[in-house]
Amino acid sequence: METSSLEKPQARTVLRYPSTDTLRRRQQHNRGHVSIADLSIRFGQDANAHIAVQNFNLTIEPGEFVCLLGPSGCGKSTVMNALAGFIKASQGNVQLDGKTVEKPGPDRGMVFQQHSLLPWKTVLENVAFGPLMTGATKSQAESLARTFLEVVGLSAYAERFPNTLSGGMQQRVGIARALANYPSVLLMDEPFGALDAQTRHMMQENLLEIWSEFRNTVLFVTHDIDEAVYLADRVIVMSAAPGRLIEDIRIDLPRPRTEDVYSDPAFISIKQRCLKLIRDETMKAFAQQNQA
């Protein structure tokens, strides 16, 4: 296995893409304010009712990168799906930029775990899909798509079909597709969960680099502590089911972050704190399951 390509780059050049000004102009400031107030979500009826999320409160400022961290099944996806508009709140309120979320919309760019590109569309057509759906002409949408493919470094693959790309590349297309709608907030549900460790690592770095250009609000769901601490401005630790917020940890590690962060004492101490919280929660969940 060749390792040199994974070494820290000598000269870290700023990500380059065409018509930066155009992109900036379209990027309104102070977009992407998320407010989740007293959110509870119940699945099922009466006797079979199952509370997935309980009294969950979270406010995200525009431009913040927030990771939702918690053991499997604790309700992370449920919170995200409520913000995405796929699930209705049983109680409480979810707002994006002052508007209550009622249904899915292009102001929230979704990046799914896997298999969500349209296999019958080329990479370019997949990325152009959002703009096309939100009123761009075909040529506008395609030129936007080319721009964002360049952002994620996949210009050379524009004419390929998704099933000819590796998992990591497919996820990069997914990110380009989500960005192409100029969303106020990027919603990512364990987007790198299915990738091998090396690729996941690269993707995390790529994501931060892209984000440093766009600075939109990101809500990123993961159960990987390293990933959460490495990426986020804030890590929201959730309890075992039913999901509640148990800790809101601010990560003040300097950016841009590289592999060096992993050996930073501050990183290690935050990580250990998360580890303990998650461990306790997982044990609790275990005990619950054994009782049931």
Added chain:
Amino acid sequence: MRTKATPAPALVLQGDEIAAGFTTSGRPHAAADTAAAMPINSANDSAIPALHSRPAAIKKWFQQKGRHIAVRIFAIILAAGLWQAASANEWNFLLNFENIPTPVTVGNEFVEQLQNPTFYTHLGVSIKRILIAYVLAALLGIFLGVLMGRYAVVEDIFIPYIEILRPIPAVAWIPLSILMLPTEESSIIFITFLGALFPIVLNTLHGVEQTPSTLVRAARSFGASDRAILWHVIIPGAMPSIVAGLAIGMGVAWFSLLAGEIISGQYGIGYFTWTSYQMVEYPHIIIGMLMIGALGTTSTALVKLAAKPLLRWQSDKGSR
């Protein structure tokens, strides 16, 4: 807009993931193209390496493909030879070949028929009926299948009819369709249409119901309307199944057409076959049968060929 990046062979060896990486430089490596293109080119099996000598290349071709073709041709020749022997010697044990013309006679008669305009009329009439019935069945079948797949009510309304009517063979429809439809021609087309309709509807329905909900969700989150989801997600997703239905439907259309033509009508390849029996022109029976087989196979192959561009994403390992 690619800049020639430092071409590092080591990167290429690492596969597309890292070769195409953009972390370090912010621009895609030119090397990534070649890395990804290489396996595609090398997968092209017809490319014979230059270092092979010609006889070796032919030998390789024979081992890979030629052998199968040879066996198939041999199987046909063998059957024709047995048939020739049985007919020439008036074999009559289990099967009776006394009234069956030899392949040579059939071949000669076929050449003769090829010069007979009426023969072409028969073929033309059959093809015309197939075309009309099939196009109607395809349009209605896909339309109905999509509606049924999208709306449970529509499925509940039509499924009972389909389940009851589907097992009824084309021949059984003949009396009723003659009673109900104005002309003999229209009843033949109706029977053909019915035959093609069921597999097309059911396969379309199946395809539509199989659409992964994750794709629908994704499309919706990018701002797609219900209509856009239908065109961009549901129908393309159902396409492999629709195409399978169209191919099966074409085969059943020929079955059904033949049933109709044998019993009524004045022209058509089924009529030709059946009247040949009544007129004791036995070679024509076999010519008719072989024509039906050839037309059925050809038309099914044409359907698949026409649909191929729609399914390129399934198999295509290259680019558009």
